[in-house]
Amino acid sequence: MVFLVKGRSQGVRLLGSRRAKALVKGIVQGVGFRPFIYHLASRYSLTGYVANTSQGVDLEVEGREDSLTSFLSAITSAPPPLAYISDLSWAYVAPRNERGFVIRASESTAERSVIISPDMCVCEDCLAEMRNPRDRRYRYPFINCTNCGPRYTIVKDIPYDRDFTTMREFLMCPACLEEYNNPLDRRFHAQPNACWDCGPRISLHDRNGRKIEANDPVFEAIGLLSKGKIVAIKGLGGFHLAVDAENESAVKALRKRKNREEKPFAVMTGSLETAAGIGIIDDKEADILLSPQRPIVLIRKRKGHGISPKVAPKNSYFGIMLPYTPIHHLLMDGPYRALVMTSGNRSEEPITITNEAAMRDLSDIADFFLLHNRDIHLRSDDSVVRVFKGKPQHLRRSRGYVPVPVFLPPDIPFLPCSIGLGGGLKSTVCLQKGGRAFLSQHIGDMENLETFEFFKLTIDHLKKILEAMPRVAVHDLHPDYLSTRYAESLEGIESLQIQHHHAHIVSCMAENGFMDPVIGVALDGTGYGPDKTVWGGEILLADVTSFRRIGHLDQVPLPGGDAAARNPWRMAVVYLHKAFGEGFVDLDLPFIRMMDSVKVKNILRMGERGLNSPLTSSCGRLFDAVSAILGIRGINAYEGQAAIELEMCRSLISCEPYPWIVRDDAEGFILETAPIIRGIVEDILSGFGISLVSARFHAAIVGMVSEAVTKVRDKTGLSTVALSGGCFQNLAILKGLADQLQGMGFRVILHTKVPTNDGGISLGQAVFGAFKASGHRGIFSEPSQEHALT
Numbered sequence: 176m177v178f179l180v181k182g183r184s185q186g187v188r189l190l191g192s193r194r195a196k197a198l199v200k201g202i203v204q205g206v207g208f209r210p211f212i213y214h215l216a217s218r219y220s221l222t223g224y225v226a227n228t229s230q231g232v233d234l235e236v237e238g239r240e241d242s243l244t245s246f247l248s249a250i251t252s253a254p255p256p257l258a259y260i261s262d263l264s265w266a267y268v269a270p271r272n273e274r275g276f277v278i279r280a281s282e283s284t285a286e287r288s289v290i291i292s293p294d295m296c297v298c299e300d301c302l303a304e305m306r307n308p309r310d311r312r313y314r315y316p317f318i319n320c321t322n323c324g325p326r327y328t329i330v331k332d333i334p335y336d337r338d339f340t341t342m343r344e345f346l347m348c349p350a351c352l353e354e355y356n357n358p359l360d361r362r363f364h365a366q367p368n369a370c371w372d373c374g375p376r377i378s379l380h381d382r383n384g385r386k387i388e389a390n391d392p393v394f395e396a397i398g399l400l401s402k403g404k405i406v407a408i409k410g411l412g413g414f415h416l417a418v419d420a421e422n423e424s425a426v427k428a429l430r431k432r433k434n435r436e437e438k439p440f441a442v443m444t445g446s447l448e449t450a451a452g453i454g455i456i457d458d459k460e461a462d463i464l465l466s467p468q469r470p471i472v473l474i475r476k477r478k479g480h481g482i483s484p485k486v487a488p489k490n491s492y493f494g495i496m497l498p499y500t501p502i503h504h505l506l507m508d509g510p511y512r513a514l515v516m517t518s519g520n521r522s523e524e525p526i527t528i529t530n531e532a533a534m535r536d537l538s539d540i541a542d543f544f545l546l547h548n549r550d551i552h553l554r555s556d557d558s559v560v561r562v563f564k565g566k567p568q569h570l571r572r573s574r575g576y577v578p579v580p581v582f583l584p585p586d587i588p589f590l591p592c593s594i595g596l597g598g599g600l601k602s603t604v605c606l607q608k609g610g611r612a613f614l615s616q617h618i619g620d621m622e623n624l625e626t627f628e629f630f631k632l633t634i635d636h637l638k639k640i641l642e643a644m645p646r647v648a649v650h651d652l653h654p655d656y657l658s659t660r661y662a663e664s665l666e667g668i669e670s671l672q673i674q675h676h677h678a679h680i681v682s683c684m685a686e687n688g689f690m691d692p693v694i695g696v697a698l699d700g701t702g703y704g705p706d707k708t709v710w711g712g713e714i715l716l717a718d719v720t721s722f723r724r725i726g727h728l729d730q731v732p733l734p735g736g737d738a739a740a741r742n743p744w745r746m747a748v749v750y751l752h753k754a755f756g757e758g759f760v761d762l763d764l765p766f767i768r769m770m771d772s773v774k775v776k777n778i779l780r781m782g783e784r785g786l787n788s789p790l791t792s793s794c795g796r797l798f799d800a801v802s803a804i805l806g807i808r809g810i811n812a813y814e815g816q817a818a819i820e821l822e823m824c825r826s827l828i829s830c831e832p833y834p835w836i837v838r839d840d841a842e843g844f845i846l847e848t849a850p851i852i853r854g855i856v857e858d859i860l861s862g863f864g865i866s867l868v869s870a871r872f873h874a875a876i877v878g879m880v881s882e883a884v885t886k887v888r889d890k891t892g893l894s895t896v897a898l899s900g901g902c903f904q905n906l907a908i909l910k911g912l913a914d915q916l917q918g919m920g921f922r923v924i925l926h927t928k929v930p931t932n933d934g935g936i937s938l939g940q941a942v943f944g945a946f947k948a949s950g951h952r953g954i955f956s957e958p959s960q961e962h963a964l965t
Contacts, residue, residue, distance in 0.1 A: 192237050192238055192239070192270045192272070193237065193238070193239075193240045193243055193267060193270065194223070194235060194236070194237040194267065194268050194269065194270045194271060195235065195236055195237075195243050195247065195265050195266070195267055195268070196233075196234070196235045196265060196266055196267075196268045197233075197234050197235070197236075197247065197250075197263060197264065197265035198228075198230060198231055198232070198233055198234075198262075198263075198264050198265075199231050199232040199234070199250065199260060199262070199263050200230065200231040200260070200261050200262040200263075200290075201231065201258065201259045201260040201261035201262065201290055202257065202258055202259035202290045202291070202292045202293075202579065203231050203232045203258055203259075203260065203290075204227050204231075204232070204291070204292070204333070204334060204335040205291070205292050205321070205326055205335040205364075205365075205366055206255050206256075206257040206258045206292050206321060206322070207255040207257075207258075207320075207321030207322060207361075207363070207364075207365075208232055208254070208255055208258055209225045209226075209227065209232065209278050209358075209363070209364060210278075210321070210358050210359070210360075210363045210364070211254065211255050211258075212225040212232070212234055212250070213225065213276060213278055213358045214358075215246055215249055215250065216236055216246065216276040217276065219238065219242040219243075219245055219246045220238055220239075220242060221236040221237060221238040221242055221243070221246060221276060222236070222237045222238065222273045222274060222275055222276050223235040223236040223237050223273065223276055223277075224276065224277045224278070224279050225276075225277075225278055225279065226278070226279035226280065226281060227281040227334045227335070227336075228281070228334070229333060229334060229642070231262075235268065236276075237270055237271065237272075237273060247263070247265060250263060251263060255321070255322065256298075256322050256467070257292055257295055257321075257322060257323075257467065259290070259579060261290070261582060261611070278358055278364075281334040281336050290578065290579065290580065290611075291326055291327050291330050291333065291335060291578055291640060292326040292327070292335075293326060293327050293468065293574070293575050293576055293577055293578065293579060294324075294325050294326050294327055294328050294411050294412065294555065294574055294575060295322075295323050295324065295326065295467040295468065295469075295499075295575065296323060296467050296468070296469040296497075296498075296499035296500070296575075297318065297319065297323045297324060297498075297499065297500060297501050297504065298320065298322045298323035298467075300320065300322070300361065301318045301319060301320055301323055301324075301501070302318075302501075302504060304318060305318045305501055305504070305505075311350065311370060311371070312370050312371065314391070314393075314505060315369075315370060315371055315374070315501065316377050316393060316500075316501045316502045316505060316547070317367070317369055317374050317375050317501060317547070317549065318370075318501050319365060319367050319368065319369075319501075320361045320362045320365050320368070321361060321362060321363065321364065321365045322361070323467070324365070324367050325367055325411055325549075327553065327555065327577060327578055327616075328411055328412045328551050328552060328553050328554070328555050328574075329341040329342060329367065329549070329550070329551070329552055330552065330553075330640065331552055332639060332640060333640050335366060336366060337366040337367075340366050340367070340552075341549060341550040341551070341552050342366060342367050342369070342549065344550075345369055345373055345374050345375060345549075346373060347368065347369070347373050348370065348372040348373035350370065350372070351368050351369060351370055351372075351373055351374075354368060355368050374549075375547050375548050375549035376547065376548055377392050377393065377502065377545065377546070377547045378392055378545075378546050378547070378548075379392035379395050379396055379543060379544070379545055379546075380534070380543065380544040380546060381542070381543055381544075382538045382539075382541060382542055382543065382544070383538070384534050384538075387543075392545060393502065393505045393506060393545070396408075396506065396543065396545045397506060397508065397509040397510075399542070399543050400417060400418065400419055400506070400509055400511065400514065401419065401509055401510055401511060403418070403419060403422045403424060403425040403428075404418075404425070404542040404543055405417070405418050405425065405428065405429055405432070405540065405541050405542050405543075406418075406541060406542065406543045406544070406545055407519050407533055407537050407540070407541035407543070407544045407545070408502065408506070408516075408519075408545045409530065409533065409544075409545065409546050409547050409551075410500055410502065410503070411499065411500050411551075411555070411574065412526070412528070412551060412553075412554055412555030412556065412557075412573070412574045412616075413518065413519060413520075413526035413527060413528045413551060413554045413555065413556065414518075414519025414520070414526060414527045414528070414533050414537065415516045415517065415518065415519050416429060416433065416515075416516075416517050416518070416519045416537070416540060416541060417506075417514045417515060417516055417517075418514065418515045419511045419513075419514065419515075420440075420442045420482050420483060420486055420511070420512070420513040420514055420515045421481055421482060421483060421511060421512060421513065422483065422511075423483045423484075423485060426440070426483040426485040426486055426515060427485055429515065429517070429540070430485060432539065432540040433517070433521075433522065433540050434522050435517075435522065435813075436812040436813075437488050437489070437812040437813065437816065438812065438813035438816070439486065439487035439488075439490050439492075439493075439494060440486050440487065440494075440515045440516075440517045441471045441494040441495070441496060441515070441516050441517060441557065441559075442482065442486060442493060442494065442495055442496075442513045442514065442515055442516065443495075443496050443497065443498060443503065443507065443513065443514050443516045444495060444497065444507070444512065444513045445497075445498065445504075445507030445508070445512075446497070447461055447464060447465060447497065449512055449513070450464065450474070450495050450497065451477075452477065452480070452481075452512070453476070453477055453480035453481065453482055453493060453495070453512070453513065454474030454475060454476060454477055454480070454492075454493050454495055455474065455475045455476075455477050456474055457562070459562050459565050459566075460472055460474060460562050463560060463562065463567055464495065464496070464497050465497065466575075467575070468558065468574075468575030468576055469496055469497055469498075469499035469575060470496065470557065470558035470559060470560045470567075470574075470575055470576075471494040471495065471496045471557050471558065471559045471560070472494070472495055472496065472559075472560055472561065472562070473492040473493070473494055473559070473560070473561040473570075474492060474493050474494075474495045475491055475492055476490075476491055476492060476493055480493075481512070482513060486515060489820050489823060490819065490820075490823055491823045492561075494559060495513075496516070496557060499575075502545070502547075516557075518556055518557075519533065519537055519541075520536075520537075521536055521537075523619075523620060523622055523623060523626075524536075524619075524623060524625045524626065525554060525618070525619055525625055525626055525629045526554050526556050527554075528551040528554045529550070529551070530544075530546045530548075533546070552636075553616070553632070553633070553636055554616070554629065555573050555574040555577065555616040555617075556571065556573045556574060556616065556617045557571075557573065557574055558571055558572055558573045558574055558575050558576055558617075559571040561906070563906060563909060563910070563925075564910075566927045567927060568904075568909075568925075568926065568927060568931065569926070569927075569928070569929060569930045569931075569934070569935075570904060570930055570932065570934075571601070571617045571930065571934060572603075572614060572616075572617070572928075572929055572930055572934060572935075573616040573617040574616065577614065577615060577616040578613050578614075578615070578637070578640075580611040580612050580613045580614070581611070581612040581614065581685060581686050581928055581929065581938060582610065582611055582612075583607075583610040583611070583612060583685060583688065583942070584610075584688045584690065585610065587610065587690065588949060589609075589949070590607065590609070590610055590945035590946065590948075590949055591646040591647065591945055591948040591949055592606075592607065592608045592609075592643050592644060592645045592646055592945075593606075593607045593645050593646065593647045593648070593649065593941045593942075593944035593945040593948060594606045594607070594634070594645040594647075594648050594649070594941055594944070595607075595649050595678070595936070595937035595938060595939065595940025595941035595942075595943075595944065596634075596648060596649065596650045596651075596658040596659075596661060596662055596937065596940065597618070597621075597630075597651075597658050597933070597936060597937040597940070598621075598651045598653070598656060598658065598675060598678075598933045598936055598937075599620065599621050599622070599651070599653065599656045599657075599658070599933075600620045600621075600814065600933050601617070601619070601620065601930070601932050601933040601934040602617075602618040602619060602620065602621045602626070602630060602658065602933070602934075602937075603615045603616070603617060603618055603934050603935075603937045604618070604630065604633055604634055604637070604937050605937035605938045605940065605941040606634075606637045606638065606641060606643055606645065606941065607941040607942065607944075607945050608641055608643045612685065612938055612941055612942065613637060613641065614929055614935075614937060614938055615633045615637060615937070616633070617934060618630050618633060621656060621657040621658060627657050627661075630657070630658070630661070631661070645668055645944075646668065646669060646948055647668065647669045647670075647671055647944040647945070647947065647948045648662045648665055648668050648669070648670050648671070648944070649662075649670075649671045649672070649673055649678075649940035649941060649943055649944035650662035650663075650670065650671075650672055650673075650940070651672065651673070651675055651678070651703065651936075651940075652672050652673065652674050652675060652702075652703045652704075652705065653675070653703035654703075659672075669948065671943070671944055671947055673939070673940055673943050673944075674702070674703075674704065674705060674710075674722065675701075675702030675703060675710065675936065676695070676697035676699075676702050676710055676711075676713045676715060676722075676899075676900070677695075677715065677717060677722040677939070677943070678936040678937075678939035678940050678943065679695070679697045679699070679702075679899035679900050679931075679935070679936055679939060680693065680695030680697055680715055680717045680722070680897050680899055680939065681717070681719055681938075681939035681940075681942055681943050682899060682926075682929060682935045682936055682937075682938040682939030682942070683695075683897040683898065683899040683924055683925070683926055683931075683935075683939075684717075684719065684897055684924070684939075684942075685719075685938055685939060685942040686926060686927070686928040686929055686935075686938065687897075687924040687925075689895065689897075689924055690718075690719055691718070691895070692716065692717065692718045692893060692954060692955075693716075693717055693718075693893065693895045693896065693897045693924070694714065694715070694716065694717075694725075694884055694887050694888065694891070694893050694894075694895065694896045694897070695713070695714070695715040695716070695717040695722070695896075695897045695899070696713070696714055696715075696880060696884065696896060696897070696898050696899075696900075696912070697710075697711075697713045697714075697715065697899050697900045698711070698712055698713075698794040698795075698880075698898075698900040698901075698902035698903060698908070699711050699793070699794065699795055699900035699901040699902055699932070699933070700740060700793055700794075700795030700796065700814075700815070700901055700902075701740070701791075701793060701795070704724075707789070708730065708789055708790040708791060708792070709733055709789050709790070709791035709792070709793055710727065710791070710792055710793070711728075711791060711792055711793030711794050711795055711796065711900075712727055712728030712792045712793060712794035712797070712846065713726070713727050713792065714726030714727065714843075714844065714880075714883055714884065714887060716887070716891060716893070716955055717897070717955070718953045718954060718955065719942060719943060719946045719951060719953065720943060720946050720947050720951050720952065720953040721952075721953025721954065721955035722953075722955055723955040724842075724843060725843040725844065725887055725890075725891075726837075726843045726844035726845070726846065726883045726886075726887060727792040727842075727843070727844075727845065727846065728792040728793070728794060728797065728845075728846045728848060729792070729845050729846060729847050729848055729849075730790040730791060730792050731746075731749045731750060731753055731782075731790065731791060731796075732749055732781070732782030732783075732785070732788040732789075732790060732791075733746075733749075733788055733789050733790070733791040733793070733796065734748075734749060734778045734781045734782050734787075734788045735778075735781065735787055735788070736787050736788070736789065739796060739799075740795070740796065740799070740811065740814075741810065741811050742809070742810055742811070743796075743799035743800060743802055743803040743808055743809055743810070743811060743817040744766075744770070744803045744809040744810070745778050746796045746797070746799045746800035746803065747766060747799075747800045747801075747803035747804045747809075748770070748775055748778045748779065749778070749782060749800065750797070750800040750801075750804075750848070750852050751767075751800075751804065751852065751856075752779060752782075753848075753849055753852070754849040754850075754852035754853050754856070755853070755856075760772070760775065762856060762860075763860060764804070764856065764859060764860070765806050765859075766803060766804050766805075766806055766809075769806075794876075794900075794902045795815070795818060795901065795902060797848060798817065798818035798821055798902070798905075799811075799817045799818060800852075801821060801852075801855060801869075801872050802817035802818060802820060802821040803817065804852075804855060804856070804859070805821070805855075805859070805865045805868060805869070806865070807820050807821055807824065807865065808820050808821075815901070815904075818902070818905065819905075821869055821872075822869070822873070822905050822906075822907055824865055824866050824869050825866060825869040825870045825873055825907055826864075826866035826867050826869065826870040827870075828867075828870065830867060830870050830871050830874060831871065831874070832871055832874035832875035832877070832878045833850065833851040833854035833855065833871050833872060833874075833875040834850040834851070834854060834875075835847065835848065835850050835851055835875055835878065835879040835882075836849075836850055837879060837882045837883045837886060839886070844883045844886055844887065846879050846880070846883055848879075851872065851875045851879075854871070854875075855868055855871075855872060858871070873905075873907040873908060873911065874911065876908060876911075877907075877908060877911035877912050877915055878915075880912055881912060881915045881916060881919065884896055884916060884921070885919060888921070894920065894921055894922060895921070895922040895923075895924065896916055896921050896922070896923050896924070897924050898912065898913065898923065898924070898925055898926075898931070899926060899931055899935070900931060900932070901931065901932040901933065903925075903926070903931045904931060904932060909925070913925060
């Protein structure tokens with residue numbers, strides 16, 4: 176827990192009672208914080224009041240001075256399970272000699288700084304009640320209390336009261352209302368509080384919308400799933416499409432209907448023990464699986480796991496999550512060990528959240544629909560994490576984590592309100608206010624109108640609940656991104672642009688609270704460069720508002736632009752030509768033998784003439800090329816597939832890397848890859864297996880980048896390295912480079928709070944914009960200062 180405690184006295188010791196007025200900020204509404212304060216006040220025999228306000232929780236307590244001290248200390252030492260205290264300030268005020276302690280009605284003030292709690296999994300107390308046949312909420316699929324349940328996805332405005340949520344439509348029955356008003360009850364002011372008599376209901380429908388009459392719709396859905404049917408299930412932040420994960424034909428049918436050929440599906444198991452039967456789970460992974468956030472966790476597959484090979488083909492990992500809603504827990508009572516739980520949406524569109532849209536858009540995919548009548552105000556996909564060196568690495572930060580902010584260092588000057596608008600893929604937005612950066616949930620790839628509308632809705636929602644009006648909006652350098660066009664359409668807000676990889680590095684700096692200059696290593700697939708080439712294998716000198724490109728992978732043509740990312744064989748042709756010249760077509764490689772010579776000539780001609788073939792230094796495209804040369808993947812069915820499968824087949828045995836060259840010229844350090852490609856071809860022709868070739872290639876990337884970073888340190892004196900970009904989702908590259916650089920005396924900072932992929936760049940954009948608007952001048956901004964650190 177991070178918090179700041181501030182206080183002051185009047186300098187005069189008063190006799191008898193003293194009174195303290197305090198304001199608590201953070202996640203302190205909708206999490207049982209006022210009952211917690213009520214109990215604390217009773218424990219220490221204090222009088223006064225507590226109330227929710229638009230800034231947080233306001234309270235005044237009166238009593239003996241030692242009791243006040245103990246009370247204030249206890250607030251931060253043992254808060255409620257879902258609370259997160261970012262700031263507690265207090266001051267002594269004049270005593271009022273009141274009797275008793277009261278919980279006042281919520282107040283609304285001009286400035287809002289409260290943080291809404293993320294959606295959290297159902298707690299053990301609620302589960303016990305749901306499983307108890309004598310409890311009035313037995314098998315109720317929407318059971319919750321102040322310690323669990325929906326929050327962010329149902330909130331329309333603050334203060335966080337029922338009238339400002341999608342629960343407004345459900346009038347509490349007398350029994351629920353009594354709990355809601357009782358400070359001693361676990362459901363005191365639990366805004367989604369409900370039961371069978373007054374709350375939301377669940378229903379089962381066929382694909383034509385016809386309601387299937389059933390005493391227990393969940394039980395009927397279990398039967399359908401057991402028979403291999405595809406069921407669309409309305410959850411917390413949107414719909415899932417579910418099938419029995421062990422039923423091969425059902426998984427195949429889901430893939431075919433959803434037009435998702437090979438991208439891995441996530442699975443849900445009913446317990447950690449069941450999950451351990453299909454994946455090898457260490458203690459930290461178990462902790463994250465069981466955490467209140469309940470993300471999807473990437474877990475290495477166990478031999479003999481029994482799950483359909485179509486769930487995660489050619490991948491060493493399963494994405495596993497445990498149930499997080501009461502509906503999920505009830506569904507997992509079925510005879511299956513695991514359910515595929517993939518996002519309920521059409522390809523490339525945002526996850527579906529309304530019953531009407533689900534019936535319209537998913538009826539050609541799902542056989543049946545398990546619906547409910549509690550609206551989802553804001554969609555939120557499942558979060559995805561993996562564990563690296565005992566810490567979570569976010570691949571998608573969404574449900575369970577949003578909207579907890581990234582707190583910037585408290586000693587920085589006041590920062591104007593700013594917003595980062597993300598990029599083109601894995602889009603998020605980030606609204607920075609008062610040194611707190613609120614990264615949105617996953618929005619998706621900004622390639623269609625539906626996603627763009629979700630993007631705008633998310634911005635409006637954040638601005639509303641934070642009552643924030645950004646002074647500056649920051650967008651990517653790419654002129655054709657929808658986010659760029661949105662920024663240019665804004666009125667009354669300054670619009671700034673930032674280079675893609677600079678934003679990556681600033682995001683890594685910001686989440687680590689490191690604001691001094693760094694050597695930034697940004698490795699990914701695509702980023703628009705100021706020179707109008709496609710960057711992606713970059714070494715930068717960077718601070719918060721400026722950067723200088725000091726090294727990069729050698730450039731090659733990108734034949735067909737974005738088409739090259741979808742067709743790794745194109746990059747294989749380009750890299751082989753660069754390494755061997757025209758004679759590469761005579762190499763006795765399986766890849767060459769399978770290629771159409773006319774297509775090869777066309778690709779080379781495109782590159783030579785510069786026809787829709789910008790130069791690129793992309794590390795992602797280099798991985799694509801190697802994957803295709805090895806015959807692993809010539810065409811990508813989903814983003815990054817070739818690189819992922821190249822990593823998955825890598826031998827874990829230590830081996831010598833392929834040779835490389837780091838050349839120093841007028842542009843900076845050029846990382847030449849032709850020796851690596853020649854070494855790969857030599858090994859293939861010598862009959863070595865792809866697992867060894869993959870391992871030597873990964874080792875070469877680590878060694879080459881490490882050498883370049885060392886040369887940069889020798890030239891500049893900088894010794895802190897920030898690693899960011901989608902290629903650092905590859906654990907072999909992340910671990911290899913981090914370990915090697917640390918062994919060479921570098922300080923290495925990594926992503927643990929926001930994604931290293933493009934889902935994190937909006938944080939870097941927002942921080943860049945705030946510092947720019949505050950007048951910060953970077954040391955790499957002016958040409959005369961480019962060598963200031965030499």
